[in-house]
Amino acid sequence: xxxxxxxxxGFIYDEALGCPEDGIEPGTPFSELDDSWCCLECSAPKExxxxxx
Amino acid sequence: xxxxAANDPLGHLSLANTAWVTSKKYxxxxxxxxxxxxxxxxxxxxxxxxxxxxWLFVVFFYLIFPFIDHLMGDDPAxxxxxxxxxxxxxxxxxxxxxxxxxxxxxAVFAMSYAVAKNGLSWGWLSILxxxxxxxxANGLALVAGHELGHKVNDKGQLAAxxxxxxxxxxxxxxxxxxxxxxxxxxxxEDPASSRLGENIYKFMLREIPGAAKRAWHLExxxxxxxxxxxxxxxxxxxxxxxITITAYSIIVxxxxxxxxxxxxxxxxxxxxxxxxxxxxxxxxxxxxKLQSGRYERCQPHHSWNSNSKASNLLLLHLQxxxxxxxxxxxxxxxxxxxxxxPTMPFGYPAMFGIAMIPPLWFALMDQRVITWAxxxxxxxxxxxxxxxxxxxLSLKLTGA
Numbered sequence: 001x002x003x004x005x006x007x008x009x010g011f012i013y014d015e016a017l018g019c020p021e022d023g024i025e026p027g028t029p030f031s032e033l034d035d036s037w038c039c040l041e042c043s044a045p046k047e048x049x050x051x052x053x
Numbered sequence: 054x055x056x057x058a059a060n061d062p063l064g065h066l067s068l069a070n071t072a073w074v075t076s077k078k079y080x081x082x083x084x085x086x087x088x089x090x091x092x093x094x095x096x097x098x099x100x101x102x103x104x105x106x107x108w109l110f111v112v113f114f115y116l117i118f119p120f121i122d123h124l125m126g127d128d129p130a131x132x133x134x135x136x137x138x139x140x141x142x143x144x145x146x147x148x149x150x151x152x153x154x155x156x157x158x159x160a161v162f163a164m165s166y167a168v169a170k171n172g173l174s175w176g177w178l179s180i181l182x183x184x185x186x187x188x189x190a191n192g193l194a195l196v197a198g199h200e201l202g203h204k205v206n207d208k209g210q211l212a213a214x215x216x217x218x219x220x221x222x223x224x225x226x227x228x229x230x231x232x233x234x235x236x237x238x239x240x241x242e243d244p245a246s247s248r249l250g251e252n253i254y255k256f257m258l259r260e261i262p263g264a265a266k267r268a269w270h271l272e273x274x275x276x277x278x279x280x281x282x283x284x285x286x287x288x289x290x291x292x293x294x295x296i297t298i299t300a301y302s303i304i305v306x307x308x309x310x311x312x313x314x315x316x317x318x319x320x321x322x323x324x325x326x327x328x329x330x331x332x333x334x335x336x337x338x339x340x341x342k343l344q345s346g347r348y349e350r351c352q353p354h355h356s357w358n359s360n361s362k363a364s365n366l367l368l369l370h371l372q373x374x375x376x377x378x379x380x381x382x383x384x385x386x387x388x389x390x391x392x393x394x395p396t397m398p399f400g401y402p403a404m405f406g407i408a409m410i411p412p413l414w415f416a417l418m419d420q421r422v423i424t425w426a427x428x429x430x431x432x433x434x435x436x437x438x439x440x441x442x443x444x445x446l447s448l449k450l451t452g453a
Contacts, residue, residue: 007205007206007382008203008205008231008232008235008381008382009231009232009235009236010232011236021343021345021347038350038379039350040347040350041235041236042235042236042238042351042378042381043235043350043351043352043378043379044235044380044381044382045379045380048380048381048382050206
């Protein structure tokens with residue numbers, strides 16, 4: 001399970017945890033997030049996230 | 054208010070609009086020319102011996118520029134997807150920012166030289182004009198620094214951001230803005246989002262210390278994660294601060310003690326430009342709090358926009374602010390204007406001038422904010438002590 005970080009605000013999407021509050025189940029790969037998904041914290045687009053682990 | 058998706062389909066451009074978008078390429082050269090205005094004014098002041106010339110850039114910015122902005126009208130062109138991709142890749146636009154970085158430091162040294170040349174015999178009023186003119190240039194340096202500081206995956210641009218922000222000693226801005234403001238924007242927690250009923254002077258007292266504290270806290274936390282001390286050369290607040298201290302020390306040693314108040318005032322007036330921008334960009338707008346305790350995502354209707362051609366060029370599309378928050382790393386040359394977003398009555402530079410006269414600002418803006426929230430003050434970022442005052446205005450506007 002990988003982690004992706006928002007290049008603007010530093011929010012981390014952890015695939016293992018998902019984002020239950022955003023309707024994203026734990027274990028959801030980043031690649032399966034909708035293209036319109038954006039950072040929970042600062043609303044930066046998905047393409048602004050980079051792979052960290 | 055209709056919400057616009059950040060990635061809504063792009064319209065087709067007419068040939069005339071495409072020509073305007075591409076001609077902007079060369080008009081952005083004005084970002085290099087603008088720091089030359091205070092330099093030119095200093096040159097004329099020295100040649101003529103008349104210190105009034107030091108005020109040229111102040112007069113240009115607040116009186117002449119808004120007039121040009123009004124005459125040039127709105128900027129209808131948004132680059133379509135193909136053109137955006139092409140423009141985004143063009144390194145020309147990045148190089149302009151690198152040159153601007155150098156030009157702004159030339160302006161700092163040139164103005165300092167000109168002031169020191171005649172020293173106190175210029176008279177305090179002329180020196181004040183020089184400090185404010187350089188302060189305005191420092192404000193434009195912060196706009197370029199904002200652009201560069203968002204390019205976190207490009208080491209060259211991040212380094213240039215530190216250098217240009219150091220012109221006015223505001224090197225903590227990149228951290229504070231990206232990780233702080235973009236996260237907390239349009240909430241009461243954000244020291245860089247102004248509240249309904251808050252005048253700009255009161256806002257400044259919350260914004261400047263609040264932003265500095267937030268930046269330090271964020272950088273301290275980052276360094277702790279890396280196992281490093283806050284007080285190290287890895288600290289990205291200390292790095293640009295050292296550039297400022299070094300450059301200002303050189304200027305003081307070259308041109309004398311008169312440079313201390315001069316540089317401090319010109320730096321402070323640069324900070325004030327940023328205060329004006331922060332005050333304008335999100336005045337009164339509020340993101341709703343969700344049941345989870347988190348705020349809703351920032352959307353296009355959470356920023357005040359303007360789309361006038363001249364100030365789009367001057368401020369590198371900063372006033373296409375909804376798109377900036379939707380796409381924080383998007384380069385300035387491809388930022389888009391949205392329909393149906395909160396829009397200022399004038400371009401940002403004129404609004405900065407208006408903000409300095411609070412009754413005029415409130416008269417122009419308060420009604421717009423309350424209409425934006427459909428009269429519901431619970432949906433407005435409002436000064437806690439001003440709620441009663443605005444109840445009657447809200448009732449009047451909604452006809453309840």
